[in-house]
Amino acid sequence: MAQKLYRSTASVLWMLLFLGIGDRRVAHANPLDAFGLGARNVALGNAVTATVDDSSANYYNPANLTLVRDLLIEIGYLFNQPYLKFDGQDNNVDPLRGIHTGMVIPGVVGPVRFSVGVALFLPDQRVSRIRSIVQRKPRWELYDNRTQRMHITTNGAIELTLPHNLGKLRAGGGITFLTRTEGGLKFQGKLYKEPERALLSTAVDIDFKTVRYPGAGLTWELRDWLSFAVTYRAEAKVSLDLKARVDGVVEFGQSKLPGFFDLISFNTNLFAPHQLFFGSAIRPFPSLLVTLDLGYLLWSRYPPSVAEIEVDLQINGLPLSIDPPTEIASPNFHDIVTVRFGAEYRWQAHAHFLVDFRGGYTFEPTPAPEQTGVTNYADNDKHAFSFGVGFNIENLFKAMPKPLSFDFGAQYIVLPRRDHRKQSAIDLTGDYYSSGSLLTVAATSRVRF
Amino acid sequence: MAGATVALAHGFESIYYNPAGIAISRQIHIAIGYQWSGYALTIRSPALAGHDQASAARDAENQETIGGINIGAALFLPLKAPLHQRIALGFGIYIPNEVVLSANLPRPYTPQFVVMGNRGKVVAIQLGGAVRFTEWLSIGGGVRALSSLIGAITIQPNEFGTLGSEVKDELIAAYSPIAGIIVTPKPWLKFGMTYRGTFAGKFALPISPDLGASFKSFIGVPTLQIEGVAQYDPRQFLFASAWNVWDTLWIELGASWRRWSEFAQPVRNTVDCIPCDPNDPTQPWCDPQNTVAHCLPELPDPAFSDTLSPRIGAEWTEMKLAHNVTIDVRAGYSFEPTPVPEQTELTNLLDNDRHIWAIGGTFNWWVRPTFIVHLDLYFQHHILVSRTHRKSEPWPPSTVSETEYKNITTAVGDLDFRPYIQSGGSIFSAGTSLGIKY
Numbered sequence: 001m002a003q004k005l006y007r008s009t010a011s012v013l014w015m016l017l018f019l020g021i022g023d024r025r026v027a028h029a030n031p032l033d034a035f036g037l038g039a040r041n042v043a044l045g046n047a048v049t050a051t052v053d054d055s056s057a058n059y060y061n062p063a064n065l066t067l068v069r070d071l072l073i074e075i076g077y078l079f080n081q082p083y084l085k086f087d088g089q090d091n092n093v094d095p096l097r098g099i100h101t102g103m104v105i106p107g108v109v110g111p112v113r114f115s116v117g118v119a120l121f122l123p124d125q126r127v128s129r130i131r132s133i134v135q136r137k138p139r140w141e142l143y144d145n146r147t148q149r150m151h152i153t154t155n156g157a158i159e160l161t162l163p164h165n166l167g168k169l170r171a172g173g174g175i176t177f178l179t180r181t182e183g184g185l186k187f188q189g190k191l192y193k194e195p196e197r198a199l200l201s202t203a204v205d206i207d208f209k210t211v212r213y214p215g216a217g218l219t220w221e222l223r224d225w226l227s228f229a230v231t232y233r234a235e236a237k238v239s240l241d242l243k244a245r246v247d248g249v250v251e252f253g254q255s256k257l258p259g260f261f262d263l264i265s266f267n268t269n270l271f272a273p274h275q276l277f278f279g280s281a282i283r284p285f286p287s288l289l290v291t292l293d294l295g296y297l298l299w300s301r302y303p304p305s306v307a308e309i310e311v312d313l314q315i316n317g318l319p320l321s322i323d324p325p326t327e328i329a330s331p332n333f334h335d336i337v338t339v340r341f342g343a344e345y346r347w348q349a350h351a352h353f354l355v356d357f358r359g360g361y362t363f364e365p366t367p368a369p370e371q372t373g374v375t376n377y378a379d380n381d382k383h384a385f386s387f388g389v390g391f392n393i394e395n396l397f398k399a400m401p402k403p404l405s406f407d408f409g410a411q412y413i414v415l416p417r418r419d420h421r422k423q424s425a426i427d428l429t430g431d432y433y434s435s436g437s438l439l440t441v442a443a444t445s446r447v448r449f
Numbered sequence: 450m451a452g453a454t455v456a457l458a459h460g461f462e463s464i465y466y467n468p469a470g471i472a473i474s475r476q477i478h479i480a481i482g483y484q485w486s487g488y489a490l491t492i493r494s495p496a497l498a499g500h501d502q503a504s505a506a507r508d509a510e511n512q513e514t515i516g517g518i519n520i521g522a523a524l525f526l527p528l529k530a531p532l533h534q535r536i537a538l539g540f541g542i543y544i545p546n547e548v549v550l551s552a553n554l555p556r557p558y559t560p561q562f563v564v565m566g567n568r569g570k571v572v573a574i575q576l577g578g579a580v581r582f583t584e585w586l587s588i589g590g591g592v593r594a595l596s597s598l599i600g601a602i603t604i605q606p607n608e609f610g611t612l613g614s615e616v617k618d619e620l621i622a623a624y625s626p627i628a629g630i631i632v633t634p635k636p637w638l639k640f641g642m643t644y645r646g647t648f649a650g651k652f653a654l655p656i657s658p659d660l661g662a663s664f665k666s667f668i669g670v671p672t673l674q675i676e677g678v679a680q681y682d683p684r685q686f687l688f689a690s691a692w693n694v695w696d697t698l699w700i701e702l703g704a705s706w707r708r709w710s711e712f713a714q715p716v717r718n719t720v721d722c723i724p725c726d727p728n729d730p731t732q733p734w735c736d737p738q739n740t741v742a743h744c745l746p747e748l749p750d751p752a753f754s755d756t757l758s759p760r761i762g763a764e765w766t767e768m769k770l771a772h773n774v775t776i777d778v779r780a781g782y783s784f785e786p787t788p789v790p791e792q793t794e795l796t797n798l799l800d801n802d803r804h805i806w807a808i809g810g811t812f813n814w815w816v817r818p819t820f821i822v823h824l825d826l827y828f829q830h831h832i833l834v835s836r837t838h839r840k841s842e843p844w845p846p847s848t849v850s851e852t853e854y855k856n857i858t859t860a861v862g863d864l865d866f867r868p869y870i871q872s873g874g875s876i877f878s879a880g881t882s883l884g885i886k887y
Contacts, residue, residue: 071477071524071526071527073538103540105477105479105522105524107477107887109820116479116522118540122622150620150622154520177544181598183552185656185673185675187673187719188556188860188861188862189719189859189860189861190859190860191668191669191670192668192669193666193667193668193669194669194731194732194734195669195670195671196669196671196720196723196725196743197669197734197743198669198670198671198720199720199743199745199856199859199860200673200719200720200860201556201557201558201718201719201745201860201861202556202673202675202716202719203505203554203555203556203559204552204553204554204652204675204677204716205552205553205554206551206552206553206598206652206654206679207548207551207552207553208548208551208552208596208598208620209548210544210545210548210572242602244656244658244673246670250667250668252667252668261660263604263658265602265604307602307615309604311660313660313664315668323606323660323661323663398529400528400529401529449526449527449528
């Protein structure tokens with residue numbers, strides 16, 4: 001009785017504590033930040049930092065890889081359909097769909113339990129996309145392009161049992177991989193006034209370089225019904241840095257003039273900010289799990305996603321001039337804080353058949369300011385409502401006695417209307433408003449061996 | 450073992466050499482390692498001193514060293530009977546230092562090591578599975594994944610008279626199948642066969658530079674077609690047999706057949722050829738007898754030939770060094786004939802026959818009877834047999850017209866390497882890995 005009272009009181013205090021702190025803010029920059037990984041986590045509003053217990057721990061909290069006790073293999077699919085609009089007109093932002101898969105391999109050495117894991121999200125259409133359009137053109141800054149990329153992360157974790165009945169401590173960390181493009185193109189030959197007469201050859205030296213960024217997590221399981229966790233994900237930036245040099249002779253009339261011009265295009269894209277998430281989970285009753293996450297995202301370091309160009313021309317004897325490059329304006333994003341809430345109720349339908357009902361809510365304020373100047377990096381606050389169901393079946397096949405899990409989740413994100421009023425009366429874009437919604441559905445199967 | 454591990458494949462490395470080998474070991478195997486390759490290549494020609502292409506030849510000789518991390522795992526699914534110890538999965542990832550994919554392609558016609566250049570500068574992700582149907586038959590399959598690039602860069606003035614640009618850069622996943630079989634008719638005899646599909650990383654990144662009206666009134670810059678194949682491995686079949694000649698000493702003898710004849714030019718011309726119109730008054734330079742005289746000719750077919758490469762390897766396992774330490778030692782040799790024909794005309798695609806020697810070993814620390822920590826080391830030396838390409842007489846070759854030759858040398862530079870161009874050198878490779886089996 002005393003134990004039950006203690007647990008109920010702790011549950012209420014836990015909710016008050018986190019609801020009191022968690023007053024606002026979240027945002028996203030890659031497919032996992034934006035829509036989550038795995039159907040269970042989508043259904044829980046991604047509030048799983050303290051409780052994630054499958055291969056998606058590679059992303060949410062590497063420390064929790066040690067919660068996986070059996071060899072685990074997962075495969076699933078995620079589909080997101082955006083309905084994003086300017087002035088009520090659909091912008092036809094590309095949908096995102098792709099396979100997610102992962103594996104966790106657990107082991108024990110003496111008193112230490114360890115796990116290694118890998119998780120992969122692979123969009124159907126591409127590994128990654130960098131697309132930079134001119135800053136004047138309105139675009140959905142956080143959804144137009146940034147979600148269109150592969151995510152591969154690999155991690156390791158250990159678990160220790162603490163003395164003095166202080167529970168268990170888990171620690172994990174690893175690396176996430178991205179690519180950036182860098183290189184040069186060297187053109188050589190002869191140019192004329194007529195472009196079709198150009199005689200040019202090219203030497204290509206382009207590298208797709210690895211961008212590695214670290215992540216780490218720590219979970220303290222004070223009791224089997226109460227856990228706290230913290231996760232850090234480092235900033236990731238993907239750039240496209242190309243230099244083209246045309247070297248040779250310009251034949252103009254009877255003149256043959258040696259010279260060159262350099263063209264440098266530099267673009268930063270697919271930015272993901274430093275992120276720090278605090279998570280907690282409590283089971284007021286054995287069949288009910290309640291989770292709450294708070295996240296801090298350092299969006300103030302967001303660079304312009306517009307390509308900068310530099311042109312250097314040197315051809316003596318021709319009165320040439322080149323239009324100056326457009327001046328790139330700062331996006332002036334600001335840091336944000338987010339709150340995520342999730343709940344899961346487990347119903348034992350049969351001795352070998354469990355059903356989980358899940359729901360979640362997330363509020364994410366936008367890091368982008370109102371677009372009053374030359375830029376049009378549109379983004380809105382987001383309210384995300386999610387729900388889902390999971391089925392766990394044991395002894396389905398004689399050869400596979402461990403549970404098989406099938407999870408389904410859906411999330412509906414509402415972006416309330418936001419007005420962008422231009423300071424200049426002659427702004428080429430003019431005033432407009434942004435609004436919309438996004439629908440995500442996901443399915444995941446988990447096989448334990 | 451110089452790659453002579455088709456019938457003797459086991460562990461996560463077999464995802465590459467023969468996926469059927471994933472099902473040979475009956476433990477979970479996880480390993481992480483590092484491998485390094487260095488080049489000492491040479492290009493010689495009496496014509497090279499003061500030649501237009503001297504710097505291109507130096508660049509081709511000075512290939513960057515390549516290093517990278519490899520991570521892999523192979524494991525049996527712990528299923529109950531009748532699938533107990535029958536199904537295994539594995540993955541292997543090779544991540545070069547900093548680079549996911551390198552597209553380093555010199556100008557066409559210039560001296561370049563076309564087969565060895567860039568090799569190893571691409572991420573290789575391999576996933577596979579295998580089924581051990583009986584004690585004597587294992588079959589495996591998987592995929593190798595890599596990336597291709599498509600994109601475009603457009604530069605043009607905007608309404609305010611300033612230059613703006615739009616950039617699109619997409620990495621597309623490309624997959625190549627791999628399959629293998631291992632048959633063990635006797636405990637002392639194994640046969641193995643592996644098929645690998647074509648592995649090609651392509652790129653296409655056209656650049657459309659419009660630098661404004663003032664510039665265009667003097668110089669016309671066309672759309673620049675940047676397109677080619679950054680990485681290429683041909684389709685290949687590998688077959689081998691292995692004998693347990695004494696104690697735990699195995700010897701493997703095999704060969705690999707590579708379909709290099711499918712290899713096409715790795716780059717295309719920078720400017721598309723648009724025939725001119727002799728009746729157009731704005732094209733007074735147009736030759737009515739030859740409306741493509743202002744263009745570069747199509748790049749010639751490289752005309753590579755298929756190759757058959759023999760290899761032999763030996764592995765002596767579990768030699769006791771201490772009460773809980775054993776070592777395995779390995780050695781191998783293979784001969785890789787070049788697929789590249791003698792370069793008698795304008796092109797200078799260089800490649801040589803190679804003798805490959807390799808030695809290696811493994812220290813196994815048996816922490817417990819079912820838990821092993823292992824450290825692998827290997828060294829490999831490729832000797833490139835010196836090769837001389839004698840250039841045709843007279844020069845330029847009769848396969849190109851005078852106009853075509855003039856256009857090519859305008860775009861590329863002097864290509865006269867008479868009387869010959871010669872290539873040779875060595876490649877060194879070494880690596881280590883640390884892993885556990887349990």
